[in-house]
Amino acid sequence: MALRTPYLLFLGDAADQLAAKTANGIRQWRPDWCLGQLRLEGCKADLGLPDLTLEEAKAVGVQTLVLGVANRGGVIGESWQAVLFRAIDLGMDIAAGLHQRLTEVPGLAEAAAKAGVALHDVRHPTGTLKVASGLRRPGKRVLAVGTDCSVGKMYTMLAMEREMKARGWAADFRATGQTGILIAGGGISVDAVVADFISGAAEALAPAAEADHWDLVEGQGSLFHASYAGVSLGLLHGAQPDWLVICHEPDRPHMRGLPGKALPDLESCMALNLECAKLTNPGVQVLGFAFNTSALDDAAAKALLAETSARFALPCVDPVRGGVAALVDRLAEKG
Amino acid sequence: MALRTPYLLFLGDAADQLAAKTANGIRQWRPDWCLGQLRLEGCKADLGLPDLTLEEAKAVGVQTLVLGVANRGGVIGESWQAVLFRAIDLGMDIAAGLHQRLTEVPGLAEAAAKAGVALHDVRHPTGTLKVASGLRRPGKRVLAVGTDCSVGKMYTMLAMEREMKARGWAADFRATGQTGILIAGGGISVDAVVADFISGAAEALAPAAEADHWDLVEGQGSLFHASYAGVSLGLLHGAQPDWLVICHEPDRPHMRGLPGKALPDLESCMALNLECAKLTNPGVQVLGFAFNTSALDDAAAKALLAETSARFALPCVDPVRGGVAALVDRLAEKG
CATH class of the missing domain: 3.40.50.300 (P-loop containing nucleotide triphosphate hydrolases)
Structure with a gap:
């Protein structure tokens, strides 16, 4: 898995700054990748980034919408879903680190496949792993x-x-x-x-x-x-x-x-x-x-x-x- | 998960006695549960149990057909599949400890659901687990x-x-x-x-x-x-x-x-x-x-x-x- 950058950081309706701690971490350590933030009504978090609409983000070159917010239970909020579908329509990948998978949102995987974009549930490993060899390697x-x-x-x-x-x-x-x-x-x-x-x-x-x-x-x-x-x-x-x-x-x-x-x-x-x-x-x-x-x-x-x-x-x-x-x-x- | 007993041990076309080591272990430690063995043509393993057909096994009270054999790769052999479907028709559960899941055999899960029997892929845990508490418990x-x-x-x-x-x-x-x-x-x-x-x-x-x-x-x-x-x-x-x-x-x-x-x-x-x-x-x-x-x-x-x-x-x-x-x-x- 390799995520496409730059990012738009989605903060949803975060109840406080701590709920956006993942977005905070990305902003702190990869400021060059973070072109803006997208907040819904009632959002109490602020990363100090420009507030961009999806269309504005697309225009400035955003490749991936990152869900940088967590709510109780780590689920994908219903009020977030319209944003996700619209991001896909605009050709953006979506990345999330929640317990609930993006692919569990009804219709989202199909929409992504049709648009040719990727959904990254980074908490859930994909791909085939091997058992460790234990052999020493250089580096x-x-x-x-x-x-x-x-x-x-x-x-x-x-x-x-x-x-x-x-x-x-x-x-x-x-x-x-x-x-x-x-x-x-x-x-x-x-x-x-x-x-x-x-x-x-x-x-x-x-x-x-x-x-x-x-x-x-x-x-x-x-x-x-x-x-x-x-x-x-x-x-x-x-x-x-x-x-x-x-x-x-x-x-x-x-x-x-x-x-x-x-x-x-x-x-x-x-x-x-x-x-x-x-x-x-x-x-x-x-x-x-x-x-x-x-x-x-x-x-x-x-x-x-x-x-x-x-x-x-x-x-x-x-x-x-x-x-x-x-x-x-x-x-x-x-x- | 609780398996229904007694068992019929399926040895398939085991290439040698070692290929049936799971069945051997069950036979050794739970002899009372093992009413018989079922072997296909060319099977080189023998547990010393009565050879039973599925119908004979049913008649003597077998509840679960156990795949007690492994081949290279741990897959469900094609020649085994007719046996699995027939066991389901007779109302038996099926249990296997292979890498390949019973539910990956086309049509098997549907047949089991229709017959009201269970498929147990015992190598693959089911059900919800909790994170450990670390608290001491009696016993x-x-x-x-x-x-x-x-x-x-x-x-x-x-x-x-x-x-x-x-x-x-x-x-x-x-x-x-x-x-x-x-x-x-x-x-x-x-x-x-x-x-x-x-x-x-x-x-x-x-x-x-x-x-x-x-x-x-x-x-x-x-x-x-x-x-x-x-x-x-x-x-x-x-x-x-x-x-x-x-x-x-x-x-x-x-x-x-x-x-x-x-x-x-x-x-x-x-x-x-x-x-x-x-x-x-x-x-x-x-x-x-x-x-x-x-x-x-x-x-x-x-x-x-x-x-x-x-x-x-x-x-x-x-x-x-x-x-x-x-x-x-x-x-x-x-x-």
Whole structure:
């Protein structure tokens, strides 16, 4: 799957800014692809992009209408459907990362086929996957792992891609979830593949490459999350990372969705991830830490990052507050 | 899914006895359910059961025709199809564990619907699964784990179920693969569920039970197999085992399907499985070892089992050569 760019970001009748977080992420990381936003009456989200009609978007070259909004249940709203059909009439592809598939909207698949455009349900993998081979392949890879879900793995890998590209390195962000796929224009939602193919999907996603090429692989879940650790382990084995970045949110009260379940400490998280990753890459090392310190004030955040960095003798950054240059610096040094 | 018993085992035109290994397993572990076998011309397999026509099978009370044979590719042979349609006409359900689905045979689903019988593609999970909760639940569970795939996990758990039932214990084998499902009459093929639901499937499979009830959960894959470890980990977390049995084939030259990749040593296998299992059951312990020593002669096998048992101060059995009484004895003692 490769998405055609540029995009028009559809925000529908989003109840608040958070409901448009997928569109927010695309806007932040791929501003050049985002020509405008399309909002229905009552929409409470705003990306600060020009409001375009479908016709205006077509005129300025939009290739794909992206549903960048989620409602409760992840369904395609009835009020959205006229927009989808009209976009197809105008020759646009449509991409969505919702639970409900575009192909489940009555008549939409037929209309798309007739118009010769594509519907991309990026949360639902298509195509044939292979079982992982476990064989080492050339190229270099960094994988974001974490103490929990939703601790900034996607953000950290996107920030590293941006930093590396700014330095002229060959680097590609590799998306493993729906928002990442819409940002990267391709990828595989690994938590939605059939279980036997998790690590095979990761092998396909970050394939053999030139010796000096870097893949920045988005992580998923956590080896310490009772619901999703299988996905994390398969991704760890298939990605064959040379380097791990440990992502963490210091003030989180418990594992996401599991009240009463404490987060692992950083030492345990490093040790188990390294042990498991060595199965497919015995040379794997920890590059450093990426913390989401948004709950702390500046002084407290700086103190925590410095203290953690000193404790492990490894870079510890907050990608939002201070960027990821320290992580890339270490790669420049260590190779 | 619950399969209706008794069964007629369909061997088709099996090229050799190994092609009928699923039927062999059902015959061995559920002899009371197996009223006969049905073989086409040229069939080279024989289960030692009465050869019955579909009509004879119907007359003696068969409820389900089970495809207990696999060919290269796991497809439904063309020469088998007339048999399937006739079985439906006679009111039998059909169950298969092949890659190809029964519902892919043109007209078969319609014929089954019309006759009011069920088609069970046991390799392909149906029904809605939930994401795992990770919450502890009552009842006791044993999970077979291993140094590799195909080292006797299913056999070991079935042998423990038989031994426990013979002692009057409340015990249920819980199937996680296609052959196990046909033997148990139900279960979930966990390597075929969507990745996010691996541990949730395991929670559903071995649910809350009486405090003195034992679930014997069939294992899958190995934490040390680069292709399938994600499935193994999700199953480990979802099963929440109180006890692990470590399954191993001593003379295997390399990890299955991965030439050149050595098997882990028993110490590493125990340590990593225990560490990961503690996430959902901090009290988990290793019960003992089950070795497949079929490549060794009697004296060598006995010496190896005794030596391993002494080295770890834990029972080490070959379930085929000597049964699993030593494992159940230890449970009786430890509870």
